[in-house]
């Protein structure tokens with residue numbers, strides 16, 4: 752489904768201006784229940800699947816590319832999902848200024864842009880400041896999930912998170928066979944698995 756240009760996707764897609772300056776999760780979602788965020792939510796496969804599987808939890812995607820964010824929101828609108836939303840904007844800003852501290856049960860960071868060239872590595876979203884932002888928003892006992900197909904990115908993230916004083920390294924989920932063509936965690940996992948790439952997974956718990 753593609754809505755005509757200008758047609759509102761609210762409340763499924765909202766910009767940082769619509770939801771700020773500080774996000775009130777109980778206003779963004781219909782029910783006040785545990786919140787999980789998907790940082791760089793892309794086409795929204797994770798948001799859609801997770802929201803359908805866990806109606807007792809709320810899922811917010813943070814997406815800087817409004818075209819992708821709106822595409823994801825169209826999938827959520829189609830099902831009228833009460834527990835999934837996409838926020839259009841820079842996740843760094845949303846994490847630093849807009850999400851109330853310790854208000855998130857889980858943060859998911861799946862297949863972040865790899866920025867392959869060494870001179871572009873500084874653009875990678877995972878860096879020491881970003882791990883501090885994760886520690887800021889994730890509740891004690893909550894989780895950070897990270898998957899990627901990029902080995903050197905994964906090693907860099909593990910180097911930051913495994914030694915982070917606020918996080919405990921946990922055993923990540925094992926790979927499982929897809930039961931159908933959309934049974935993947937995200938669109939990127941689907942694409943990379945189909946190409947035969949190994950997927951690296953990690954899980955940390957906020958102390």
Ligand SMILES: C[S@@+](CC[C@H](N)C(=O)[O-])C[C@H]1O[C@@H](n2cnc3c(N)ncnc32)[C@H](O)[C@@H]1O
Nearest residue numbers: 791793814815816841842861862864937938939
């Ligand atoms: C490679 S895609 C992966 C999308 C999705 N997580 C998946 O696995 O299919 C990375 C996504 O992160 C988004 N992104 C990059 N930097 C971002 C930022 N600072 N804030 C929010 N989203 C960002 C990109 O626009 C893109 O949609």
